[in-house]
Structures are given as structure tokens and as C-alpha cells.
Amino acid sequence: MLKLGTIFSGIGAIEHSLERLGIEYKVSFACDNGGIDIFSKTIERNLISVDKEIEELEIRLSSLTNESYKDANELDIQEHFEHIQKRREELETESIIVAERILKERFLLSTIDNFLEMITNSRVKMKYSSFLGSFQGMQINDISKSHLYYLLRDSRDFYKGLKDEELIHSLLGVSLKEYEVHYKAFVETSAVRKLNSHLTEVIDTINMLIERLSTVEILDDLSKLKDFRKKKKYIDNLYKPKKKSNFVLQSYLANYEINEEHFHWNASFLDGKQYKDQIDLFVGGSPCQSFSMVGKRRGLQDTRGTLFYEYARLIKEIQPKVFIYENVKGLINHDGGNTWATMQQVFDDLNYDWKFQVLNSKNYGIPQNRERLFVVGFRKDIELKEEFSFPTPIPLEKKMQDFLLDSVSGKYYLNKKGVEFVTKEKNIMKRFTQIDGDIQLCQKANQQFNWHGDFVFVEENKDKEKMMEDLEKYFLSEKVEKYVMSSGTKNFYSKPKIDLEIARPLLTTMHKMHRAGVDNYVTTEGRIRKLTPRECLRLMGFCDSFKIVVSDTQMYQQAGNSIVVDVLMEIMRSIIKSLPEITEGKNYKYRDNIEQLSLL
Template sequence: MLKLGTVFSGIGAIEHSLERLGIDYKIAFACDNGGIDIFSKKIERNLLAIDKEIEELQIRLLSLTDERYEDANELNIQEHFEHIQTLREELENVSVKVGEEITENQLIISKMSLFFDWVSMRNEKLKITPLTESFQDKQLTEISKAHYYYLLKDIKDYYKNVKDEELLNKILGIPLEQYEAHFKAFVERSSVKKLNSNLTEILDIINMLLERLSSVEILDDLSKINDSDKKKEYVDNLYKPKKKSNFVLQSYLANYDIDENHFHWNASFLDGSQYKDQIDLFVGGSPCQSFSMVGKRRGLQDTRGTLFYEYARLIKEIQPKVFIYENVKGLINHDGGNTWATMQQVFDDLNYNWKFDVLNSRNYGIPQNRERLFVVGFRKDIELSNEFSFPKPIPLEKTMQDFLLDSVSGKYYLNKKGVEFVTMEKNINKRYTQIDGEIQLCQKANQQFNWHGDFVFVEENKDQEKMMEDLEKYFLSAKVEKYVMSSGTKNFYSKPKIDLKIARPLLTTMHKMHRAGVDNYVTTQGRIRKLTPRECLRLMGFCDSFNIVVSDTQMYQQAGNSIVVDVLMEIMKSIIASLPEILEGENYKYKNEIEQLSLF
């Protein structure tokens, strides 16, 4: 029996592939926190809040012992803290510039002054933000211009929440709509956009540092615990308050046979030595927003990027016979190839013979343009029956339409507003916009689809008229017909960007499709609808036997985060051809030391 271990396990793509192949296996352990973040803080978007956070970070840094500081060094914590201080200076400079622009806007600055005059005269406690409260005893002219924009935003939000119209008119002196129009025009300035961009960056780095500092402190505590069960109990207790929010865990337990005592929360805190020499196949990746074409591409500097090192550490500690690593294609050329060069060196140091390739799902039976990097490694002391090679492409015989359900609930159909949105010229022409594609294109952040919307168009069926009465309001408008039916063909194919032979990406926020950057659409019974969670699972290679026990929103995300099952099936066939003993998990042939030095 094959003994399996996984990290970033998701909904079990490798488990499902083994089941589809009829391979007998046992899950030794799995690990996935379901995207739950217990380290980040919700920090207000202003300079005062950021300064307070930086001060607290400084105190935590100073509290590091020599042993802890060594771990902190490995995580570049001091370097990140210095980067935060640099960003803080840049943010203040931009904030001052925006503050000066505010003083030039007579209407806005006069209303801000009026607000502070009014606030200073009030005796009772106002329901204002901590930022505004910290300045409520001052005149506007006494406040640094670096704070003007943040105060302006707070004041605007405050006005919006005032229910007493008479009081509001007294404070403002003009209709709220007029004030908001001036505010909206102001925030469209390039200087304000730069300010908000800088804000987002510094808050991201602060939270990244918070996670790294917390990890150092937790690892220090874990190093003092010898028993692996007690270590797991310690980590479980960290996440216990949010256990009900781990929807990945719910899906995993509903579909696979695993002792929950061997389901771990965080790869960084997983002691792989407890599974040493017990694992035949170790599968995982590392979250890859840092490397994808649409992620922020911070690479190994990102907290998520450093999880690659955790994956490598676990290989070293566990010593599986074979490992499979998966990530986005984008990491190969990230940072001019330096990131991938670093990762290759790490793989070389693991004492495994390994190969890599970029595989596209469309070449392995799934109509989806989803290119992923795969690395397969064999322990050097194990003798192979045949040299490993990645599977050759196979002809694609199915289109996306073959994966659709025959009958779908009305809740998946777009209303008039949704139809108008997805068929707007600016959206229909976007790279990720498509209706009725036959193969999906997927190159989004992480392994995710980021579902802004994958949709289908289904031909009108008179026999189903009664069943579809509740959907009458979703009939295609003339505007939709212009795009979807312009070619006049019965399959509704029109522009190449809408109707591709291969559909564009299944994306993870599909449930919230009313945003810029919509994607694929399916048209059914003369109407446009979203793909259902079941259809999304099918497009990832999961059989209908997969139990859906979470909400649609969660299932869209989980499907989008998965590895394509059919690709893993083909990789497994190649692994078995090289190492048939993996099926039984025993009787491996081992090389002597001289043979281990030979090339792969």
C-alpha cells in the first residue's frame, strides 16, 4: 500500500488521482490551514496607526534572544523592518504632498476646518475614529499636512453616517452629495492613488513581518517540546478559535479517510521527523501568488514564498521515496530567473535526483489552458526500473461543454444587471473574459482560478419552458445577442476572444462577478449563467462522487486552488513506470554509495 503525505493539501487532488487510478493508498498525514491567517492585524490606513505598529514591532524585535535572533536572521526580519522604515518615510512625503493639494481645494479644506471647529466645541463624546479623536482638541491649522488625507477620508465617512439631516446641514453647509462629489474627484488624482498604493505596500510588509516574528516565537516554544503529539496540540490550540472557518478541512474530511490527529495546520510548524522513512509519496507546493503573472511577484521575499523552504525542509526531514512539487509557471522567470536558480540549488541539496517540466492541462484530457511547473524527485539511494520522464501530451477529445450539467438551478443565472455588466465592451474584450469557451485558460494568482465569472450560454429549449419560467427575466438582451450570437451559428460562436476552442481560467472569486475583469460565461437555454461548483470540480478532474459540504463560494475557491487531477494521474503513471515498488510501498531496491553518485 502506498503511504502518502501532503502539504497545502487542498481538496486532495493527488488523493483523488490515486483513487481514479485504482491505487491502494493510506494517508499518513495532510496539512492545510484553509487560508486562515492568525498573525495579520487589521491596521487602520493612516500614519498614526502605522507608527504605533512600527513601535510595537521594534519592541518585539528587541525582545529576541540570541537563539531567536538566529532564526529571525534566516527570515530576513531585520531587513524587512528596515524596509518598513524606508517605506514609512516615502509614505510621509507622499502624504504631505497630498495634504498640500487638499489645502488648495477651498471647498474641501473649508469643510474640514468647519468640522474641527464643530468637534472642538462639542462636550459629549463623538462617534469618531481614533485618528480623528486624537486631533479633536486641535484646530486644523495645528495639524501636520501629512495627516490631512486620512482625516479627510474619516470625516467623509463620518458625514455619511450622520442620520440627523438638520445636524448634517449645520456641519456641512452644503448637500452631502455635493461634498462627496468633490471628495470623489479629489481621490482620483494620481498623487492620491500613489498614496494608497504606498499604504497598501507598507501594510502588507508589516503583516508579513508580524507573521515572521510570530513564527520565530512559536518555533522557539516548539523547540522546547519533545513529544510530537504535544507539539501538534500546541499548534492546534493556536488555530482552535478558527477551526470552524477551515472549510478546506471540512471538505477534506468529508472525502478522504484520515485520522484527524494527522491533519496539521501549518507546514512551518510541522515536525517532519515524526514521519521519517514512512512516506512513499510526498506531494505539495507552496502558495504561489508571489510568482504568478498576476500576483505581486515578490518571490522568495514574500512570507508565502518562504514556504517553499518549509516544503524543502520537510523533504529533508521525512525522506520520502518520491516527491512531487507544483507551482505556477511564472516562478521560472521571476526576478530574471534568479528565484528559480535559487530553488534549483535547494532541490540539488536534498540528495534527490529530480526533473522538472511545465505541463498544460489541455494536453492531459482537461479543456483548460492551465500551465503549471512540476518537479518530480526520487531519493538517490533508490534504484529505478526505468529512467523517469514526464508524460507525453495526449490528444484532447473533450470540450468545456462536455463538462456541463444537464439541469441547473436558477440561482446560477445572471440577472439583467449581471448580463449587462459581463457584456460591456470594456469587459468582453478583457483578456480573461469569455463566453462558451471550449478550453479554459488559467494563469491566475496562486493555483487559483479567481472566479470573477466563468459562464456558459445554452440554446433555448422549448421543452424546458415550464421548468425555466422563473428565469424569464434572464433572457438575453439585444446587447448580449450582439456579442454572443453575432456569427449567427447555432452554437452561438462569435468573436475569438469570447468563444475559444479552449476556455479561459476558472477564477476563485467567481461568486462575486460584478467587478472589473470578468472571465468565462456559459449560455444555457438562451441565457447566461455561471458555471456551478460541480462543473468547476469536473473541470479540475474531480468525479461527481466528490462530496460538496461547503458553500458555493468556498467550493469555487477550493476547486480553483487545486491541482488538476488528470495531470497528476499522468505523472503518477510515469512514476510507477520508473518505480513500480511504490504501489506496494515496500521491496524497494537500494543502491550502494558509489551507484548513488551516478547522474539521473
């Protein structure tokens, strides 16, 4: 029996692939927190709140005495803090630049004046933020320019919260609608957009440092516990208030057999020594957002990126016979290739023979254009039957349409507003929507703009009766028909195909209908709809036996985060050719003339 260990286990792509291959296995441990964050804080978007967090970080830093928090592979924590301080100074300068522009906008300036006078004289009884309250009794001339933009922004939110149109007009001198025109024109300027972007970056970086410091403090506590069960109980208690929110755990437990004592929350706190020499196959990755082509690409400096080192640490501690690592293709050229060069050195230091290759799902039986980096490593003291090679591509015999359900609920059909959005000319030209065409390229997750799917096709009318009361009554307009049936526009599609034979990769944010993006739509009998969760699972290689026990929103996200099962199946077939013993988890042959592993 193959003994399996996984981190960032998700909905069990490797488990499902082993089941489809008919390989008997046991899940020795799994680890996934379901995206739950117990460390980050909600930090108000102003300099006063940022300064407060920086002061608290400085106090926490000064109390650290354990030198183990310094890791040569990561940014030094002190350096991280100094980076935040530097960015805070830059925010000050950018805030003043924006303030100078506000001072030239008489109307906007008057709205701030009116607000300050109002909260000072208590003309309106209404709750407002502590940030706004800190300016009570002050006039504009008393306020530092660096706070002026944030005061304008929050006072605008206050005005919007007022329900009395007459009161709003008396305070602003114009209607709320007219005020919004002035305000939006100002905040869309490049200086304000730049300031908001940098403020977001600083807050994110602060939360990363909070997570790193919290991790150091927790690891220090764990180091004092010698019993693995006590360590797990300590971590379980940290996450206990959030357990019901771990929807990944719910999906995993509903579909696979595992003793919950061996389902862990956080790879950073997982002590791999308890599983040393007990694992045949170790599978995982590290969050891809920091390496995504469309993400901010912070890479290994992002706390999510540094989880790669936790994966490597666990390999060292566990010493599995074989490991599989998966991530987005984008990390190969991240930071000019420096990130991947660093990761390759880490893999070299593990004392494994390893290879890597980018594989595309469309080449392994799934009509989805999803490219991912895979690394496969064999422990050097294990004798292989033959040298490992990644699987060769196989002809694609199925089209995307083969994975679709015959009949779906009306809730998956786009309403009039949704149809208008996906067919809007500017979104077509910006590639925010994909209506028809052939194979299309798209990256994973962390898209800045997303909606519900990546393709549209027109299904044949199969004359099947449908429960019309369960279907929305909105049918394709002439305009929509034009786009569904068209051969595309410049820089869009080159072939007049109605059906997308190969889907775009599923995105983890498919459920967010309010965000534009490159997503998956289909049209059934001439009506546009989004993919159902079951169809998403099928396009990831999961059989219909997979139990869906969470909401559609959660299932979309979990499917989008998964590894494609069919790709893993082909990788496993190649692994078995090199190491047949792995299917039984015993009778391995060891090399007599190899130097012993340094950690054994």
C-alpha cells in the same frame, strides 16, 4: 499500499487521482490551514496606526535572543524591519505631497475644518475612529501635514454615515452627492492612488513581519517540547478558535480517510521527523500568490513565498521516496529568473534526482487552459526501473460543454445588472469579460479583478422541462445576444465561435461578483449564468462522487486552488513506469554504490 503525505493539501487532488487510478493508498498526514490567518492584525490605514505597529515590532525584535530565526534563504528579520522603516519615511513624504494639494482645494479643506469644529464642540453625537478623535480640539494649522489626507478620508466616511440630509448640508454647504463628486475627483489623482498603494504595501509588509516574529516565538516554544503529540496539541490550541472556519478541513474529512491526529494546521510548525522514512509520495506546493503573474510578485520575500523553504525542509526531514511540487508558471521568470534559480539550488541540495516541466491541463484530458509548473524528484538511493520523463500530451477528446450539468438552479443565472456588466463595451475591450471564443489564456488565483467564470456558450435547447419558478425571468437582450453571437472585437477573439471549447482556469475568487475579471460564464438556452461548484469540480478532474459539504463560495475557492486531477494522474503513471514499487509502498531496490544520503 502507497503511503501519502501532503501539505497545502486542499481538497485532495492527489488523493482523488490515486482513487481514479485504482491505487490503494493511506494518508499518513495532510496539512492545510484553509487560508486561516491567526497572525495578521487589522491595522488602520493612517500613519499614527502604522507608527504604533512599528514601535511594537521594535520591542518584539529587541526581545528576540534565539539566533535560529536568521535564515540564509530569507530576508534577515532585522533587514525586514529596516525596510519597513524606510518605507514609512517615504510614506511621510508622499503624504505631505498630497496634503499640499488638499491645502489648495478650498472646498475639501473647509469640510475638514467643519469636521474638526464639530467634534470639538460635540455638535453631533456619533462614534468616530480613534484616529479622528485624536484631533479633537485642534485646528488644521495645528495638524501635521502628513496626517491631512487621512483626516480628509476618514472625515468623509463620517459624513457618509450621517443619515440627516439637512445636517449634512449644513456641515458641508452642499449635498452629500455634490461632496462625493469633489472627493472622488481628488482621490482618483495619481498622487493619491500612489499613496494608497504604498500604504497598503507597508501594512502588508508589517503583517508579514508580525507573522515571521510570531513563527519564531512559536518555534522557540515548540523546541522545548520533545513529544510530537504535545507539539501538535500546542498548535491545535492556537487554531482551535478558528477550527470551524477551516472549510478546507471540512471538505477533506468528508472525502478522505485520515486520523485527525495527523491533519496539521501549519507547515511551518510541522515536525517532519515524526514521519521519517514512512512516506512513499510527498505532494504539495507553496502558496502561488507571491509568484502569480498578476500578483504583486514579492516572491520568496513574501511570507507565503518563504513557505517553499518549509516544503524543502520537510523533504529533508521526512525523506520520501518521491516528491511532487506544483506552483504557477509565473515563478520561473519572477525577479528575472533569480527566484527560480534559488529554488533550483534548494532542490539540488535535497539529494534527489529531480526534473521540472510546465504542463497544461488541456494537454491531459481537461478542457481548461491552465499551465502549472511541476517538479518531480526521486531519492538518489532508490533504484529506478527507467529514467523518469514527464507525460507526453494526449489528444483532447472532450469539450468544456461535456462537463456541464443539464439543469441548474436559477440562483446561478446572472440578473439584469450582471448581464449588463459582462457585456459592457469597456469591459469587453479590457478583457474583463470573456463571452465567446476559442482557447483563452488566463492565470490562477490572485487576479486583481475577478467575477464568476471564463467562458460563455449557448447550449442547445433540449426541450427539457424546467422548474421556471426556480429560474430568474431575465433573458438575453438584443445587446447581449449581439455579444454572445459575435466574432469579437479587436484584440479580443479571432474566430466566430459561440462555445468556448477550452475554459479559462478556474479562479479562487469566482464567488466575488462585485469584482470585474476574466471569469467563467455559460449561457443556457440563451441565458447567461455562472458555473456551478459541481461544474468547477468537474473541470478540475473531480468525479461527482466528491462530496460538497461547504458553501458555494467556499467550493469555488477550493476548486480554484486545487491541482487538476487528470494532470496528476498522468504524472503518477509516469512515476510508476520509473518506480513500480511505489504502488505497493515496499520492495524498493536500493543502489549499492551510491553515497549515503547526508541526512540518513
